[in-house]
Amino acid sequence: MNAIVLNCTLKSSPAVSNTEALARVVTGALESEGVETEFVRIADFDVKPGVTMDEGNGDQWPQIVEKVLGAEILILATPIWLGQISSVAKRVLERFDALLSETDDEGRPVAFNRVAGFVVTGNEDGAHHCIAELAQGVGDIGWTVPPQAFTYWNMGPGPGPDYLDTDHGHEWSETTGKAAASNLLAVARALQATPIPAPPS
């Protein structure tokens, strides 16, 4: 079983990512159950705007999507800006659009029988809405969203510290993240044991 985290921070490596720090709680829990995990920081790649599989001109999305399709578990991790997902996370959803027309040997959208979860951090309010946007986006494409498959951190009201600046609320975010890992893995296993067939067309 493989899990991939697409870290949609605005910052390229090696800048510290609060979003990655919280996502590591989820991947740590998955690893302790034998899942192999990998992080991809999207801002380190040249992901072109567009809605095809390969936008050319050095577009590095194809190598990312290959990793995504190698994983049964997808974790979209995003910071909050203006109460919304990052432009990098939005770019990822947009590029997923091309997967709608990709099917496997049995005619199923390629995202079928995979699960998706979400990690959201901010220095301000907005996590529930980010989760709504991401859940709807990946559900459109073909991922299954397990129950309570997310964790988040922020400390309102108004702008405040970043996740790594304080211990406030870490316990809740970590417990919730471990539950998310458990739920992602459980549904991934259920779909592996009893796969969703191609829908009637």
Next chain:
Amino acid sequence: MNAIVLNCTLKSSPAVSNTEALARVVTGALESEGVETEFVRIADFDVKPGVTMDEGNGDQWPQIVEKVLGAEILILATPIWLGQISSVAKRVLERFDALLSETDDEGRPVAFNRVAGFVVTGNEDGAHHCIAELAQGVGDIGWTVPPQAFTYWNMGPGPGPDYLDTDHGHEWSETTGKAAASNLLAVARALQATPIPAPPS
């Protein structure tokens, strides 16, 4: 296997409900696979505002939630008003909040190992957002959201006809609704065969 549709139209019976008409495409497909289906039109009941299991004073939510917990498949069906879910659908999500603290014998939220899908109709644009709001809401509470577990109908731009006023686009909405039924049933069966355990606390 049982499915329940909570029809969140603003209109009480016996007024014709466009939302029900489209939802019947989904339930028809489920019935042909042997699933028992039931419709509850929320506007026919006195569902009080609040976030407890029973708000008293003639609150009829308890009898609805009992039906919801008798079904492995939940379908939330809502009209679109101002691009958003109806106040009746919002009331349902709000009342679901109390389910967060209800657990089964194994310590799992009672909504675990159930699936949810969505039917949205409008005389104007807004379906994707309605699906996002509903998916996030039920995911918070414990339902699993299968891939492409929705159908919708509207005909933009601007205000236009209702679903039952025209044949425009019915084919897409019906095909999509039958696919939603297939995906809901497949994931419900997968969770029945391989249930999600209680998350670590």
Next chain:
Amino acid sequence: MNAIVLNCTLKSSPAVSNTEALARVVTGALESEGVETEFVRIADFDVKPGVTMDEGNGDQWPQIVEKVLGAEILILATPIWLGQISSVAKRVLERFDALLSETDDEGRPVAFNRVAGFVVTGNEDGAHHCIAELAQGVGDIGWTVPPQAFTYWNMGPGPGPDYLDTDHGHEWSETTGKAAASNLLAVARALQATPIPAPPS
């Protein structure tokens, strides 16, 4: 100049409303500028579902809408449930829908030349999204939304205290609320001095 607050808490009077408590910061600032203010707690009235001006059968919306149209400044105040506006706030937006077809003597939608602002409180994350939903809803109907015309309070991550349970963050929410009052009043005055004409039809 008159301002009306529609308090969309789920609780009827005389229960304490955290949302009202924060809204009073905004109305206090308005009053110090000579604005007359009034609160209406929607849960104290029987507001029927529907999208007409009067749904009959004891519908008390008509008396509320009369107050709304007597005020140049509207403040929608809502708690957060599941990261979203309350069902009561959603009901208010829905009932506003009927105002779209009401025009004044010069053919303008009746909400024109009025301003709207927002107050949001929660024991969990979701304020930005609530503001987005409310702003889009009232903008559709004809209110103008001044800059930074909101305040909110919550303390993430996860469920936490209510506004009145703690002093955490009150300073930010109060400063922001006073700025909202200033911006609402400034734009209301600008529209009074230079009214928006009827749009070309």
Next chain:
Amino acid sequence: MNAIVLNCTLKSSPAVSNTEALARVVTGALESEGVETEFVRIADFDVKPGVTMDEGNGDQWPQIVEKVLGAEILILATPIWLGQISSVAKRVLERFDALLSETDDEGRPVAFNRVAGFVVTGNEDGAHHCIAELAQGVGDIGWTVPPQAFTYWNMGPGPGPDYLDTDHGHEWSETTGKAAASNLLAVARALQATPIPAPPS
């Protein structure tokens, strides 16, 4: 009086932009009232991710923001992807974040006394939600949002033609776009005549 359209299509020039085509209805109406208008297609520029005024390394946002601040009227124009605003539009909102801390000589956020409107086109449903996201984002930063300051086009349900592929619904979108132009101009003039002062701090 100046208006600027930020066209957030995913396509670089000279590809045909449906979003631009509809936005030209709004700018045409503004021009007939003597407003000078300019289009900037964001995808033609290298706008880096980040939340500062200048992200360096060839970041072309500074020249765009200069044009934005030279205009009393801002029009954000976006296509719909997965029911949501484009990643390019999201990038624009994100870069606006830095304007929060920029103030004029009187201590007002630089976006104060400017108005913003929205143009949304899609081959599928999602316009109301795009308008909600954009309105909340620019309102946070300091723009005023006039009533009915938008137009949109799409033709549901499901994927369908683009705006320029059909005449369906153009009349509604054009009438609505001309009304948006009228409302944007009216509120811009009102704020010019009676400017919003700096809020109390």
